[in-house]
Amino acid sequence: MTDKLRNHIPALRYGAKIFPEDIAGLLGLPYVGSVIYVDANSGSDSANNGSAADNAFATVAAGYAAATSGKHDTVLLVPSGGTGRTSETTAITWGKRFTHLVGNAAPTAQDVRAGISFATGGSLSITENGCLFKALTFNGTADINVPVTISGDYNSFIGVDFKGSLNATTGDDTAARALYINGAQENYFGACTFGADTFDRSAANATIEFASAASRNVFDNCRLIMSTDATTPVHVLFTGTSAIDRWIEFKDCLFYNFTANDSAEPAAVMDLSAQTATGHVLLTGVCSLHHIDNWEATASGRISMSAWTATTNAVGKMINPVVD
Secondary structure (H helix, E strand, O other): OOOOHHHOOHHHHOOOOOOHHHOHHHHOOOOOOOEEEEOOOOOOOOOOOOOOHHHOEOOHHHHHHOOOOOOOOEEEEOOOOOOOEEEEOOEEEEOOOOOEEEEOOOOOOOOOOOEEEEOOOOEEEEOOOOOEEEEEEEEEOOOOOOOEEEOOOOOEEEEEEEEEEOOHHHHOOOOOOOEEEEOOOOOEEEOOEEOOOOOEEOOOOEEEEEEOOOOOOEEEOOEEEEEEOOOOOEEEEEEOOOOOOEEEEEEOOEEEEEOHHHOOOOOOOEEOOOOOOOEEEEEEOOOEEEOOOOOEOOOHHHEEEOOOOOOOOOOOEOOOOOOO
16 A cells, blocks of 8 residues: 555645645746746636635736745646636736746647736736746737747746737738847747747738847747748848847757748748848757748858758758659
């Protein structure tokens, strides 16, 4: 017979509970401070205080407000129904150092059933350092051009789906971005997805924009996806003369586009035309583009990749093989 912990800790036999903050490793961190619970389905910002799953807040905004900077407090999304995503109608500035946001949901490649849905007026701006964001989806159906902005450094995003706004009006706006990175350096994105292929993008917009020395960011095993009915959208846009200093890295990343009948493939994955200062985009491992004409049109000398083919095809681009 299996020996149970409650046989050795009498308090457990009388109803005491062990919470995630008592076993921090369950959240992917060796130590956490307070755990603040958020449940979009059955939580309440007015009646609850976020101290337990059955006393959860309803929004991330309320959970974040209850956290203390520098204490490794964790806002934990514990969905009990629905999409598992909160409805945020205010702009959240994530400006508390070492404060984390974790979804308690299956770590799928996309559409994680925990996260934030941005309603009109909602957005997320990450301005501080050392924060973990894990197992989340960021999306919305309102016309919000830039739902998520990062200007903080040394943050980690694991299994996060940055969908952007799933809105046809946004898709037709040149200012639309799923993620805007401005001055943010040395952030890590592991197994993340950026963009969506459920609506068409028709304008010269971007999935991710880098601006003003957004350097040494690493994208590891990530997917960038979109659907277009024009040739002008790009996945990665660099704005300003020094959008990156030194380098950024895409390792084992996939860049995908869907267009009806493969008739309006975008001209390039990236637009580096504004980057006049020295800076390099490193495509390491096996990066591939799918149904996009080329990697970059005007400044390809700033892109470095493994020369694993000697053909005249764009390196990493899928080709249709002849099958006997």
